[in-house]
Each structure stands twice: as structure tokens, then as C-alpha cells.
Amino acid sequence: MPGLLLNTLRGENTSSRPVWLMRQAGRYLPEYRELRASKGGFLALVYDSDAAAEITLQPIRRFGFDGAILFSDILIVPYAMGQDLQFLTGEGPKLTPRLVDHALDALVAVPERLAPIYETVAKVRGLLDPDKTLLGFAGSAWTVATYMVAGEGSRDQHETRAMAYRDPAAFQTIVDGIVAVTVEYLCGQIEAGAEAIQLFDSWAGSLAPAQFEKWVVAPNARIVEQVRTRHPDTPIIGFPKGAGEKLAAYARETGVDAVGIDETIDPLWAARELPANMPVQGNLDPLLLLSGGNELERQTLAVLDAFAARPHVFNLGHGIGQYTPIAHVEQLLSTVRAWQRLAYV
Numbered sequence: 001m002p003g004l005l006l007n008t009l010r011g012e013n014t015s016s017r018p019v020w021l022m023r024q025a026g027r028y029l030p031e032y033r034e035l036r037a038s039k040g041g042f043l044a045l046v047y048d049s050d051a052a053a054e055i056t057l058q059p060i061r062r063f064g065f066d067g068a069i070l071f072s073d074i075l076i077v078p079y080a081m082g083q084d085l086q087f088l089t090g091e092g093p094k095l096t097p098r099l100v101d102h103a104l105d106a107l108v109a110v111p112e113r114l115a116p117i118y119e120t121v122a123k124v125r126g127l128l129d130p131d132k133t134l135l136g137f138a139g140s141a142w143t144v145a146t147y148m149v150a151g152e153g154s155r156d157q158h159e160t161r162a163m164a165y166r167d168p169a170a171f172q173t174i175v176d177g178i179v180a181v182t183v184e185y186l187c188g189q190i191e192a193g194a195e196a197i198q199l200f201d202s203w204a205g206s207l208a209p210a211q212f213e214k215w216v217v218a219p220n221a222r223i224v225e226q227v228r229t230r231h232p233d234t235p236i237i238g239f240p241k242g243a244g245e246k247l248a249a250y251a252r253e254t255g256v257d258a259v260g261i262d263e264t265i266d267p268l269w270a271a272r273e274l275p276a277n278m279p280v281q282g283n284l285d286p287l288l289l290l291s292g293g294n295e296l297e298r299q300t301l302a303v304l305d306a307f308a309a310r311p312h313v314f315n316l317g318h319g320i321g322q323y324t325p326i327a328h329v330e331q332l333l334s335t336v337r338a339w340q341r342l343a344y345v
Helices: 004-009 030-039 042-046 049-063 076-081 111-127 141-150 158-166 168-192 209-230 244-253 267-273 286-291 294-306 326-338
Strands: 067-069 084-088 092-096 133-139 196-201 236-240 258-260 280-284 312-316
Touching (some): 004 133, 004 312, 042 049, 042 084, 049 067, 076 084, 141 158, 141 196, 158 168, 158 209, 168 196, 196 209, 209 244, 236 244, 244 258, 244 267, 280 286, 280 294, 286 326, 294 326
Parallel strands (some): 258 280, 280 312
Antiparallel strands (some): 084 092
């Protein structure tokens, strides 16, 4: 039987709220830090399917979240497209060659780099309780392109934004390539056992409205359409971080089943402006979870109350911070679990 999270993503508004947290399988957990210390670097963990499956399951065992999200990284797609990928201590990911200096067709694709991720999905699904939903994911085309063009992350994505203005045809070729691989990658995850997927567009907020339509809305709509053609029953969550008032258009035009909301969005605005009955996900500030206390409980209840009239997956507005105390996560879960929709409607 489908669990609470999957039912919510399919549009059911129950009295309880499912909860999972972005980056829940990661650095704030002592069991993760212990495993990483024994295994080596981040990419080595991602490509060790036994270790990646264990990390995916750790927060489920500790907290009983309603969803387990695959332990991997959005840069697996450019890695499979032929860029070299390294995670350097204190510097973050590095991709070479940079596409600001090289054409996409200079890369030699290595599609077998996706296979270990599917193996991780299958292992997790075999170990996960049936009422827990397994979430797969990928980066959206714009966000992945920013790393491929610049070779690393940046504060304002200036190199990629400039390239998209200067040479839109070349940039379109990069986006088209990312879309094609992402569709195959997501479908592979679904076929291995993922029951829902999330598209992370972490840098969507850096674009002007016309560019947002071209490089965020349009590519995501293509991904959604193609994945849905092959897997019509798999819910798709879109998360365009920083979209602001453009979020409503994203929700209407991309075709996603549910939309993730970052912490900068007023939940009352989102409840009013987003398409009626569309499931939403979010949007507690991760810094509140880090801080804890009475304000954590108050703001958690405010988010729950704002979305009482529609299907709602409780989550953070972005990823959980590395130094978040375990006790604060327990406090959050206790507050969410105790809330009942019928008391507020």
C-alpha cells in the first residue's frame, strides 16, 4: 500500500502531514560522519552502492521520516556526459573541461557512470518498509548547466548567465544535452524502484523573468513531459529555489505534480497563489531548525496551518545544515506529528 508521502504527492489531503528533510541523509548525522571517515571521499561514497544505500536509510532508522531520498549528487549527470568530476576538500565540486571554453561535443559520454546509482536505488527499495516512499532526484537543466559551464559553483552564476545571453544557441545545445540525459537518468531511477522524483533547480533565482521562462520553465516542462510519458504514475516534485513571484508560473507551466517552496516564500502567499489543490512541499527556514527553541515550534505550526487546506509535505526551505542538533530534528518531528489538519480547517 502507498505510504502517506506518496498519497500526498498524488493529491490526497489527509489529517496528518508526511515529512522528510532535504539533505536528511548527510553531514549532521554522526553515523554518516563515521561511515564517511571509513570510506573516503564523497564521490567514493556515492559510487559504493552498499554505503550509499546505508546512508539513504540512516535517517529513516533514526527518525522514521516518511520518505527516504537517494544519497547521490546532481553532478552525476555531467559526470555521465563526460566531464571529469572531483570533490575537493574545502573547495566543493570541480568539473573539467569547463564548457565556457569547450563545446559540448568535445565531451565523450560515459553512460555507465549512471548504473551504480540505479543499483543503490534497488538496494534501498529492497530494504525500505513499504509505507516509506523512496525519492529519486536530479538537478534541473539550468542548475546543472551552471556547473558545467563554469566548472564549479558560484554566487551569482555570472559566467553561465553571460554565456546564455552571448551565445544562446550554444547554451541551448548544452541544455538540450542535459535534458536528454536527465530524462534517461530519472527513468532509470524509477525503473530501479524510486516511487517519486524531485527536480532540484537550486540556482533558478539568479535569472531575470524572460531567462527564467527560457532556461528554467521550458527545460523542466520537457523533462516532466518525457518522464511522464514513460512513467505516468510517478509524482514529480519541482523545486526552483529562489523563484519568488515566478513560482506560480513555474507551477502552472512545467506540469510538475507538486512544487517545493524555499524559506523566502511567505507560505500564506503560496497557499493563495499556487494552483488550487496542487500539493506543496516546504518551507521551514533551515536556520530555525539549527536554532531550535520555542520559535522553531511556532514557525513549524505556522507553516502547517498555512497549507492546511491543500496537500502538504512538510520539509525545509532548503537543505538541513551540517551542525543541526539531533534534538532539534526530534523537536520538529514531534511538532509535525502532533499537528492535525482537522483542528485547523
